[in-house]
Amino acid sequence: MSTYTEPLWEVFVRPARGLSHMHVGSLRASDAEMAVLSARDLYTRRSEGVSIWAVRSTDIASSDPAERGEFFETAATKPYRHASHYHVPDGLNL
Amino acid sequence: MFEEIVQTGGQIEPSDWMPDKYRASLSRQIAQHAHSEIIGMQPEGAWITRAPSLRRKAILLAKVQDEAGHGLYLYGAAETLGTDRAEMLEGLHSGRHKYAMSFDYGMPTWGDVAAMGWLGDGAAIVNQVPLARCSYGPYARAMVRVCKEESFHQRQGFEAMQALVAGTPQQRQMAQDALDRWWWPALMLFGPPDDASPRTADSMRWGIKRYTNDELRQRFVDMAAAQADVLGLTIPDPALRLREDGHCDFTLMDLEEFTANLRGEGPYATQRRDHRRAAHQDGAWVREAMQAYDDRVVAAREAS
Protein backbone atom coordinates (compact mmCIF):
# COMPACT_ATOMS: atom_id res chain seq x y z
CA MET A 1 0.00 0.00 0.00
CA SER A 2 1.23 3.50 -0.83
CA THR A 3 2.52 5.40 2.18
CA TYR A 4 2.28 8.70 0.30
CA THR A 5 1.91 11.68 2.61
CA GLU A 6 1.09 15.14 1.33
CA PRO A 7 3.72 17.84 1.74
CA LEU A 8 3.76 19.98 4.87
CA TRP A 9 2.48 23.57 4.82
CA GLU A 10 2.78 26.28 7.43
CA VAL A 11 -0.40 28.27 7.92
CA PHE A 12 -0.58 32.00 8.70
CA VAL A 13 -3.84 33.71 9.53
CA ARG A 14 -4.66 37.40 9.66
CA PRO A 15 -7.01 37.60 12.64
CA ALA A 16 -8.59 40.93 11.62
CA ARG A 17 -8.02 43.90 9.34
CA GLY A 18 -5.10 45.94 10.57
CA LEU A 19 -3.21 42.98 12.04
CA SER A 20 -0.38 40.94 10.52
CA HIS A 21 -0.72 37.32 9.51
CA MET A 22 0.35 35.08 12.37
CA HIS A 23 1.61 31.53 12.32
CA VAL A 24 -1.13 29.24 13.63
CA GLY A 25 0.20 25.79 12.85
CA SER A 26 0.81 23.41 10.00
CA LEU A 27 -1.10 20.94 7.89
CA ARG A 28 -0.59 18.50 5.07
CA ALA A 29 -2.10 19.15 1.65
CA SER A 30 -1.43 18.01 -1.89
CA ASP A 31 -1.24 21.49 -3.44
CA ALA A 32 -1.61 25.18 -2.66
CA GLU A 33 -5.33 25.32 -3.32
CA MET A 34 -6.00 22.37 -1.03
CA ALA A 35 -3.72 23.85 1.60
CA VAL A 36 -5.74 27.07 1.72
CA LEU A 37 -9.05 25.21 1.78
CA SER A 38 -7.90 22.86 4.52
CA ALA A 39 -6.45 25.76 6.49
CA ARG A 40 -9.86 27.41 6.42
CA ASP A 41 -11.53 24.25 7.73
CA LEU A 42 -8.83 23.55 10.28
CA TYR A 43 -7.90 26.96 11.64
CA THR A 44 -10.83 29.33 11.03
CA ARG A 45 -13.94 27.35 11.98
CA ARG A 46 -14.91 30.10 14.43
CA SER A 47 -14.18 33.22 12.37
CA GLU A 48 -10.59 33.42 13.61
CA GLY A 49 -9.41 35.09 10.44
CA VAL A 50 -10.02 37.26 7.40
CA SER A 51 -7.08 36.04 5.32
CA ILE A 52 -4.90 32.92 5.08
CA TRP A 53 -1.38 32.32 3.82
CA ALA A 54 -0.11 28.80 3.30
CA VAL A 55 3.61 28.31 2.68
CA ARG A 56 5.42 25.08 1.90
CA SER A 57 7.48 24.34 5.02
CA THR A 58 10.49 23.51 2.86
CA ASP A 59 10.33 26.99 1.27
CA ILE A 60 10.94 28.79 4.56
CA ALA A 61 14.43 30.13 5.14
CA SER A 62 15.36 30.52 8.76
CA SER A 63 18.21 31.56 11.02
CA ASP A 64 20.36 28.74 12.30
CA PRO A 65 19.13 27.74 15.78
CA ALA A 66 22.61 26.45 16.68
CA GLU A 67 24.08 29.89 16.08
CA ARG A 68 21.33 31.83 17.76
CA GLY A 69 23.69 33.30 20.37
CA GLU A 70 26.21 34.95 18.03
CA PHE A 71 23.60 35.72 15.41
CA PHE A 72 21.54 37.96 17.64
CA GLU A 73 24.36 39.04 19.92
CA THR A 74 25.06 42.32 18.18
CA ALA A 75 21.67 43.76 19.16
CA ALA A 76 22.23 42.92 22.81
CA THR A 77 25.30 45.14 23.07
CA LYS A 78 23.68 48.29 21.69
CA PRO A 79 21.47 49.69 24.43
CA TYR A 80 21.83 53.18 22.91
CA ARG A 81 19.40 52.10 20.19
CA HIS A 82 16.58 52.33 22.76
CA ALA A 83 14.95 55.59 23.77
CA SER A 84 15.00 54.43 27.39
CA HIS A 85 18.82 54.62 27.28
CA TYR A 86 18.76 58.42 27.49
CA HIS A 87 18.15 60.52 30.59
CA VAL A 88 16.23 63.66 29.85
CA PRO A 89 14.82 66.35 32.15
CA ASP A 90 11.35 65.69 33.57
CA GLY A 91 8.37 67.67 32.39
CA LEU A 92 9.41 68.01 28.78
CA ASN A 93 7.44 66.39 26.04
CA LEU A 94 10.52 64.50 24.85
CA MET B 1 19.95 25.62 28.55
CA PHE B 2 17.23 22.95 28.30
CA GLU B 3 17.14 22.28 32.04
CA GLU B 4 17.09 25.98 32.80
CA ILE B 5 14.17 26.59 30.46
CA VAL B 6 12.02 23.74 31.72
CA GLN B 7 12.82 24.44 35.39
CA THR B 8 11.73 28.06 35.07
CA GLY B 9 8.49 27.20 33.31
CA GLY B 10 9.72 28.35 29.90
CA GLN B 11 9.06 26.71 26.59
CA ILE B 12 11.14 24.51 24.33
CA GLU B 13 10.75 25.08 20.59
CA PRO B 14 11.27 22.51 17.82
CA SER B 15 14.77 23.64 16.83
CA ASP B 16 16.08 23.61 20.42
CA TRP B 17 18.29 20.87 21.74
CA MET B 18 16.35 18.45 23.96
CA PRO B 19 17.21 15.15 25.65
CA ASP B 20 16.27 12.09 23.59
CA LYS B 21 14.03 10.87 26.39
CA TYR B 22 12.14 14.15 26.45
CA ARG B 23 11.62 13.97 22.69
CA ALA B 24 10.56 10.32 22.82
CA SER B 25 8.24 10.81 25.76
CA LEU B 26 6.57 13.85 24.20
CA SER B 27 6.14 12.32 20.80
CA ARG B 28 4.59 9.24 22.39
CA GLN B 29 2.20 11.37 24.44
CA ILE B 30 1.23 13.70 21.58
CA ALA B 31 0.69 10.81 19.16
CA GLN B 32 -1.50 9.02 21.71
CA HIS B 33 -3.40 12.21 22.30
CA ALA B 34 -3.94 12.67 18.55
CA HIS B 35 -5.08 9.06 18.15
CA SER B 36 -7.59 9.54 20.96
CA GLU B 37 -9.15 12.50 19.17
CA ILE B 38 -9.39 10.50 15.95
CA ILE B 39 -10.79 7.33 17.54
CA GLY B 40 -13.10 9.42 19.73
CA MET B 41 -14.96 10.53 16.60
CA GLN B 42 -16.28 7.01 15.99
CA PRO B 43 -18.88 6.51 18.73
CA GLU B 44 -20.20 10.07 18.37
CA GLY B 45 -20.00 10.13 14.60
CA ALA B 46 -22.27 7.11 14.55
CA TRP B 47 -24.99 9.23 16.20
CA ILE B 48 -24.97 12.11 13.72
CA THR B 49 -27.70 10.63 11.55
CA ARG B 50 -29.78 9.72 14.60
CA ALA B 51 -29.55 12.97 16.57
CA PRO B 52 -32.99 13.85 17.99
CA SER B 53 -33.33 17.23 16.25
CA LEU B 54 -31.76 19.26 13.47
CA ARG B 55 -30.18 21.52 16.07
CA ARG B 56 -28.61 18.61 17.93
CA LYS B 57 -27.43 17.18 14.65
CA ALA B 58 -25.70 20.42 13.62
CA ILE B 59 -24.08 20.65 17.07
CA LEU B 60 -22.85 17.06 17.02
CA LEU B 61 -21.52 17.43 13.49
CA ALA B 62 -19.57 20.53 14.58
CA LYS B 63 -18.24 18.71 17.62
CA VAL B 64 -17.05 15.70 15.66
CA GLN B 65 -15.43 18.02 13.11
CA ASP B 66 -13.62 19.74 15.98
CA GLU B 67 -12.29 16.40 17.18
CA ALA B 68 -10.87 15.73 13.71
CA GLY B 69 -9.26 19.17 13.95
CA HIS B 70 -7.79 18.31 17.37
CA GLY B 71 -6.26 15.18 15.91
CA LEU B 72 -4.75 17.19 13.07
CA TYR B 73 -3.31 19.96 15.27
CA LEU B 74 -1.74 17.26 17.40
CA TYR B 75 -0.29 15.23 14.53
CA GLY B 76 1.17 18.53 13.33
CA ALA B 77 2.68 19.20 16.78
CA ALA B 78 4.17 15.69 16.90
CA GLU B 79 5.69 16.18 13.45
CA THR B 80 7.69 19.15 14.75
CA LEU B 81 9.54 16.60 16.92
CA GLY B 82 10.56 14.71 13.79
CA THR B 83 7.89 12.06 14.22
CA ASP B 84 6.75 10.85 10.82
CA ARG B 85 3.01 11.09 10.22
CA ALA B 86 2.76 7.84 8.28
CA GLU B 87 4.59 6.12 11.12
CA MET B 88 2.13 7.50 13.67
CA LEU B 89 -0.79 6.25 11.63
CA GLU B 90 0.88 2.88 11.31
CA GLY B 91 1.28 2.85 15.11
CA LEU B 92 -2.43 3.44 15.52
CA HIS B 93 -3.45 0.88 12.92
CA SER B 94 -1.12 -1.88 14.08
CA GLY B 95 -2.01 -1.45 17.75
CA ARG B 96 1.57 -0.47 18.62
CA HIS B 97 0.29 2.91 19.84
CA LYS B 98 -2.36 3.36 22.50
CA TYR B 99 -5.21 5.87 22.63
CA ALA B 100 -7.63 6.84 25.40
CA MET B 101 -9.40 3.54 25.82
CA SER B 102 -12.49 5.14 27.33
CA PHE B 103 -13.64 5.36 23.72
CA ASP B 104 -13.72 1.57 23.67
CA TYR B 105 -17.06 1.66 25.45
CA GLY B 106 -20.32 1.71 23.54
CA MET B 107 -22.89 4.46 23.14
CA PRO B 108 -26.20 2.60 23.01
CA THR B 109 -28.49 5.65 23.51
CA TRP B 110 -28.66 9.38 22.84
CA GLY B 111 -28.13 9.78 26.58
CA ASP B 112 -24.62 8.39 26.09
CA VAL B 113 -23.82 11.13 23.59
CA ALA B 114 -24.97 13.72 26.12
CA ALA B 115 -23.06 12.10 28.98
CA MET B 116 -19.92 11.72 26.88
CA GLY B 117 -19.96 15.44 26.07
CA TRP B 118 -20.60 16.43 29.65
CA LEU B 119 -18.18 13.99 31.34
CA GLY B 120 -15.74 12.93 28.64
CA ASP B 121 -15.10 16.39 27.27
CA GLY B 122 -15.28 17.76 30.81
CA ALA B 123 -12.47 15.39 31.78
CA ALA B 124 -10.59 16.38 28.63
CA ILE B 125 -10.71 20.03 29.69
CA VAL B 126 -9.34 19.25 33.15
CA ASN B 127 -6.52 17.28 31.52
CA GLN B 128 -5.77 19.74 28.77
CA VAL B 129 -5.92 23.15 30.46
CA PRO B 130 -2.59 22.55 32.26
CA LEU B 131 -1.14 21.17 29.00
CA ALA B 132 -1.65 24.61 27.47
CA ARG B 133 1.23 25.66 29.74
CA CYS B 134 3.39 22.60 29.10
CA SER B 135 7.07 22.97 28.27
CA TYR B 136 6.84 22.11 24.57
CA GLY B 137 5.71 25.14 22.58
CA PRO B 138 3.85 23.50 19.66
CA TYR B 139 1.96 21.15 22.01
CA ALA B 140 1.05 24.01 24.36
CA ARG B 141 -0.18 26.17 21.50
CA ALA B 142 -2.28 23.35 20.05
CA MET B 143 -3.83 22.90 23.51
CA VAL B 144 -4.87 26.54 23.70
CA ARG B 145 -7.00 26.06 20.58
CA VAL B 146 -8.26 22.68 21.71
CA CYS B 147 -9.37 23.93 25.13
CA LYS B 148 -11.50 26.70 23.65
CA GLU B 149 -13.31 24.12 21.56
CA GLU B 150 -13.66 21.55 24.32
CA SER B 151 -15.53 24.11 26.35
CA PHE B 152 -18.27 24.12 23.71
CA HIS B 153 -18.22 20.31 23.71
CA GLN B 154 -18.76 20.05 27.43
CA ARG B 155 -21.48 22.66 27.52
CA GLN B 156 -23.46 21.16 24.68
CA GLY B 157 -23.26 17.79 26.49
CA PHE B 158 -24.44 19.27 29.74
CA GLU B 159 -27.28 21.05 27.96
CA ALA B 160 -28.30 17.80 26.27
CA MET B 161 -28.35 16.16 29.73
CA GLN B 162 -30.48 19.02 31.04
CA ALA B 163 -32.94 18.47 28.20
CA LEU B 164 -33.20 14.78 29.06
CA VAL B 165 -33.68 15.28 32.80
CA ALA B 166 -36.40 17.85 32.09
CA GLY B 167 -38.21 15.38 29.81
CA THR B 168 -40.36 12.30 30.35
CA PRO B 169 -39.55 9.78 33.11
CA GLN B 170 -38.04 7.55 30.39
CA GLN B 171 -35.78 10.34 29.16
CA ARG B 172 -34.73 11.07 32.71
CA GLN B 173 -33.92 7.40 33.19
CA MET B 174 -31.95 7.44 29.94
CA ALA B 175 -29.82 10.26 31.34
CA GLN B 176 -29.22 8.40 34.62
CA ASP B 177 -28.33 5.17 32.81
CA ALA B 178 -25.87 7.03 30.61
CA LEU B 179 -24.26 8.62 33.67
CA ASP B 180 -23.99 5.15 35.20
CA ARG B 181 -22.20 3.88 32.09
CA TRP B 182 -19.88 6.87 31.60
CA TRP B 183 -18.81 7.73 35.12
CA TRP B 184 -16.10 5.09 35.36
CA PRO B 185 -14.73 5.52 31.82
CA ALA B 186 -14.53 9.27 32.56
CA LEU B 187 -12.39 8.60 35.64
CA MET B 188 -10.20 6.33 33.52
CA LEU B 189 -9.40 9.27 31.22
CA PHE B 190 -7.01 10.52 33.90
CA GLY B 191 -4.82 7.44 33.62
CA PRO B 192 -3.48 5.12 36.30
CA PRO B 193 -3.26 6.24 39.93
CA ASP B 194 -0.03 8.10 40.74
CA ASP B 195 1.61 5.18 42.52
CA ALA B 196 1.18 3.08 39.37
CA SER B 197 2.26 5.76 36.91
CA PRO B 198 5.99 5.29 36.34
CA ARG B 199 6.37 8.11 33.83
CA THR B 200 4.74 10.83 35.94
CA ALA B 201 7.97 11.86 37.72
CA ASP B 202 9.86 12.51 34.47
CA SER B 203 6.90 14.29 32.92
CA MET B 204 6.53 16.57 35.94
CA ARG B 205 10.24 17.34 36.09
CA TRP B 206 10.26 18.28 32.42
CA GLY B 207 7.15 20.39 32.69
CA ILE B 208 5.17 18.20 30.30
CA LYS B 209 2.74 17.55 33.11
CA ARG B 210 1.93 20.22 35.67
CA TYR B 211 -0.31 18.07 37.89
CA THR B 212 -0.42 14.35 38.63
CA ASN B 213 -3.19 12.04 37.41
CA ASP B 214 -4.73 11.84 40.86
CA GLU B 215 -4.72 15.60 41.35
CA LEU B 216 -6.53 16.10 38.06
CA ARG B 217 -8.98 13.27 38.75
CA GLN B 218 -9.84 14.87 42.09
CA ARG B 219 -10.43 18.22 40.44
CA PHE B 220 -12.76 16.57 37.92
CA VAL B 221 -14.76 14.67 40.53
CA ASP B 222 -15.26 17.82 42.61
CA MET B 223 -16.68 19.66 39.61
CA ALA B 224 -18.73 16.78 38.22
CA ALA B 225 -20.33 16.07 41.60
CA ALA B 226 -21.68 19.61 41.78
CA GLN B 227 -22.90 19.39 38.17
CA ALA B 228 -24.66 16.05 38.78
CA ASP B 229 -26.48 17.69 41.70
CA VAL B 230 -27.79 20.42 39.43
CA LEU B 231 -29.01 17.76 37.00
CA GLY B 232 -30.62 15.87 39.88
CA LEU B 233 -28.76 12.71 38.89
CA THR B 234 -26.85 10.27 41.07
CA ILE B 235 -23.21 9.44 40.40
CA PRO B 236 -22.92 5.63 40.63
CA ASP B 237 -20.46 5.70 43.52
CA PRO B 238 -22.00 5.12 46.96
CA ALA B 239 -18.80 6.35 48.61
CA LEU B 240 -18.94 9.74 46.88
CA ARG B 241 -19.27 12.38 49.55
CA LEU B 242 -18.47 16.09 49.81
CA ARG B 243 -15.98 16.73 52.59
CA GLU B 244 -15.78 19.82 54.78
CA ASP B 245 -12.72 21.03 52.86
CA GLY B 246 -14.80 21.29 49.68
CA HIS B 247 -13.31 18.21 47.99
CA CYS B 248 -15.03 14.89 47.45
CA ASP B 249 -14.20 11.45 48.69
CA PHE B 250 -14.74 9.00 45.87
CA THR B 251 -13.94 5.50 44.66
CA LEU B 252 -11.29 4.93 42.01
CA MET B 253 -12.33 3.04 38.88
CA ASP B 254 -11.92 -0.74 38.89
CA LEU B 255 -8.20 -1.15 38.22
CA GLU B 256 -8.57 -4.62 36.78
CA GLU B 257 -10.99 -3.34 34.18
CA PHE B 258 -8.71 -0.38 33.58
CA THR B 259 -5.64 -2.52 32.90
CA ALA B 260 -7.62 -4.93 30.75
CA ASN B 261 -8.69 -1.92 28.67
CA LEU B 262 -5.07 -0.82 28.42
CA ARG B 263 -4.27 -4.22 26.98
CA GLY B 264 -6.87 -3.50 24.30
CA GLU B 265 -9.61 -5.66 25.76
CA GLY B 266 -12.25 -2.92 26.05
CA PRO B 267 -15.69 -3.87 24.69
CA TYR B 268 -15.32 -2.02 21.37
CA ALA B 269 -11.51 -2.02 21.11
CA THR B 270 -11.31 -4.33 18.11
CA GLN B 271 -14.13 -2.57 16.32
CA ARG B 272 -12.55 0.86 16.80
CA ARG B 273 -9.17 -0.15 15.34
CA ASP B 274 -10.76 -2.19 12.55
CA HIS B 275 -12.93 0.72 11.58
CA ARG B 276 -9.94 3.08 11.49
CA ARG B 277 -7.88 0.63 9.47
CA ALA B 278 -10.69 0.11 6.99
CA ALA B 279 -11.09 3.87 6.54
CA HIS B 280 -7.37 4.14 5.87
CA GLN B 281 -7.41 1.25 3.42
CA ASP B 282 -10.41 2.70 1.61
CA GLY B 283 -8.38 5.84 1.05
CA ALA B 284 -5.41 3.97 -0.42
CA TRP B 285 -6.42 4.67 -4.02
CA VAL B 286 -6.44 8.40 -3.28
CA ARG B 287 -2.92 8.27 -1.89
CA GLU B 288 -1.81 6.20 -4.88
CA ALA B 289 -3.36 8.69 -7.29
CA MET B 290 -1.68 11.60 -5.50
CA GLN B 291 1.63 9.80 -5.56
CA ALA B 292 1.27 9.09 -9.30
CA TYR B 293 0.40 12.71 -9.99
CA ASP B 294 3.31 13.89 -7.89
CA ASP B 295 5.70 11.58 -9.76
CA ARG B 296 4.41 12.99 -13.05
CA VAL B 297 4.91 16.58 -11.94
CA VAL B 298 8.44 15.82 -10.79
CA ALA B 299 9.24 13.97 -14.05
CA ALA B 300 7.88 16.88 -16.12
CA ARG B 301 9.94 19.37 -14.12
CA GLU B 302 13.08 17.31 -14.61
CA ALA B 303 12.42 16.90 -18.31
CA SER B 304 12.06 20.64 -18.91
Ligand SMILES: [Fe+2]
Ligand atom coordinates in the same frame (compact mmCIF):
# COMPACT_ATOMS: atom_id res chain seq x y z
FE1 LIG C 1 -11.00 16.88 21.48
Ligand SMILES: [Fe+2]
Ligand atom coordinates in the same frame (compact mmCIF):
# COMPACT_ATOMS: atom_id res chain seq x y z
FE1 LIG D 1 -14.07 17.27 22.61
